[in-house]
Amino acid sequence: MKNSQHxxxxxxxxGNLLRLEERELGKADGLQPVHxxxxxxxxxxxxFSNTPLSLSRYLGISKGTVSQSVIVLENKGLIKKVQxxxxxxxVHLVLxxxxxNxxxxxxxxxxxxxxxxxxPAQQRERMAEDLAQLLLELTRQHSMQSFGVCRTCKYFTYENSNYSCALLQIPLKASETAKLCHEHCFFDSKTGSDESLSVP
Amino acid sequence: MKNSQHxxxxxxxxGNLLRLEERELGKADGLQPVHxxxxxxxxxxxxFSNTPLSLSRYLGISKGTVSQSVIVLENKGLIKKVQxxxxxxxVHLVLxxxxxNxxxxxxxxxxxxxxxxxxPAQQRERMAEDLAQLLLELTRQHSMQSFGVCRTCKYFTYENSNYSCALLQIPLKASETAKLCHEHCFFDSKTGSDESLSVP
DNA sequence: GTATACTGTATTGACTCGATACTAAAAGTG
DNA sequence: CACTTTTAGTATCGAGTCAATACAGTATAC
Known part of the structure; x- marks a missing residue:
């Protein structure tokens, strides 16, 4: 228990230090950490995941708040809305x-x-794996979407040199397979069942 | 590079999910995540570290902001100021x-x-070590204090069944040796020199 | 003793954030 | 088809964070 507190x-x-960095980074462009x-x-x-709703789920803030941030970023000309x-x-949000830049x-x-x-590179690798698993468990506890990389999803398929998503039944571009998807579902038996993730 | 982005x-x-949890936890008492x-x-x-200034350094927010949060918490009767x-x-801030509760x-x-x-417990242990090292490097990059547990500090000494701090030249209670100190300085040669940490 | 550094406070303005209420489009239901 | 319900996003509001600035009181250096 004490371990988990630590x-x-x-x-x-x-996380706090990273937000501090974001504040500094955004300062030049008049951006807040959230932006x-x-x-x-x-x-x-x-x-599929470049929508305000996905954004709100990913960042853990309400969609109303996202809507406002989007307006700010749009006014600054950093993103565009596409219906x-x-x-x-x-609405799709594109940079x-x-x-x-x-x-x-x-x-x-x-x-x-x-x-x-x-x-050491080895340590970074290990941390990334450990943290990814932690995040997965945490999202399960919150009954949230896991937002993993498309290529690592259980619905990701590769046939006849064509990529596709078995869940949405659509083909995927090669570049898309490295992006974050909001329907992501790990193909990983050792971490338990996937019943908590929404699957039609 | 891509690794570090990940x-x-x-x-x-x-971190975002944790802040979300804090928001929920504080809701019952009308507290913000920061509180x-x-x-x-x-x-x-x-x-030594229960002062507004240490707090501001630890949380990465300005001391003015800390001052305001302190007022809120004091009004709610959750902390007391002791000169x-x-x-x-x-000023010392005590719960x-x-x-x-x-x-x-x-x-x-x-x-x-x-x-x-x-x-697995082993994985938690490993993560804690890895993250502690990451945090140490990060605080070095920010030229900030490391805020480690007293007992792990290079100035921590134990003689004749008495604990003491070699930096401040004062005796320590047993219970204090497990607390966070703002003058903390790791005794760890492999992570490089300690010149970035302020030592009188 | 005076100048300087340090700790904390007060005030102000920009901005986030959740809550609520709302519009519009889609999907389900009979 | 009309109807309800669900979903995606917006608008507005008030509470509250936060940095910046200016400031008061105390300690330290010289």
Whole structure:
């Protein structure tokens, strides 16, 4: 038990420092930490997960709040709203060229990359795996979507050199298979059943 | 590089979920996530680190902001301010009984402990070590204090069954050696020199 | 003793955030 | 088909965080 408190404190503190970095990074463009996170997410998500709703689920904030952040980013010309062709309720958020540059700079965060470089590659790898599993369990506890990389999903299929999603029954571009999907569902028996994740 | 982005995303997301939990936990008492973090910190720090300034450094927010949070918590009767006897500029923040109970409930967070329990003890241990090292490097990059547990500090000494701090030249109670100290300095040669940490 | 550094407070304005109520589109139901 | 229900997103509001600035009181250096 004491162990888990310690772990909580560590992650919380690292998270706080990261938010501090985001604040500094966004300062030049007049952006708040949340805005930086939104841009980062949009650079990683696919055509199904680049909506305000997915964003709110991913960031753990209400959709009303997301709506406001989106307006700010749109006014600054960093993102654009594109209405969905099939479902006209849905809006897709896409990064503009300016937006892409801002994300690029944010990811090129010196402090963070310096920090990572000072840790052995093997350790980084291990941490990423451990944390990914922790996150998966945590999202299960919250009954939330897991937002994994498409390629690692149990519905991801590869046949005749064509990628496709078995859940949505649609073909995928090669570049999309490395993006975050909001319907993601790990193919991993050792972590237990997947009944908590929404599957039609 | 891509590796470090992935790691960043993981920690950020876990941090977001934790803040979401804090929001829920604090809701019953009308507390904001920050307030919960303040209470958590105060339950872990020693008599040198329970000041507004240490708090602001630990949480990565300005001391003005801390001052306001402190007022809120004081009005709610969760903490009390105690002036230092030697240095009358300094204020010590101590948890009231009510405050201690709130922290206890916060730490007893079901979702988090469930999550931790589902991971092997060995993995938790490993993660804690890895993350501690990451945090240490990160604080170095930020030229910040490391806020470690007193007992693990290079200035911590144990002689004739008495604990003491070699930096401040004062005796320590046994219970204090398990608390967070703001002058903390790891005794760890493999992670490089300690010149970035402030030592008189 | 005076200048300087340090700890904490007060105030202000920009902004986040959740809550609520709302519109519009889709999907389900008879 | 009309109808209800569900879903995606928006608008508005008030509470509250947060940094910035200016400030008061105390300690330390010289």
């Amino acid at each position: 772990l909580l404190g560590l992650i919380e503190r690292i 930086v996170q939104v841009l980062e997410y949009l650079s990683l998500c696919n055509r 969905d062709n099939n479902d006209r309720r849905i 503009s060229e300016t937006g892409k 801002v994300v690029k700079n944010a990811f090129a965060n010196e402090r963070w990359s310096n920090t990572c470089e000072r840790l | 790691l960043l995303g993981l920690i950020e997301r876990i 919960v973090q303040v209470l958590e910190y105060l339950s872990l720090c020693n008599r 230092d006897n030697n240095d009358r500029r300094i 009231s009984e009510t405050g201690k 709130v922290v206890k409930n916060a730490f007893a967070n079901e979702r988090w402990s469930n999550t931790c329990e589902r991971l």
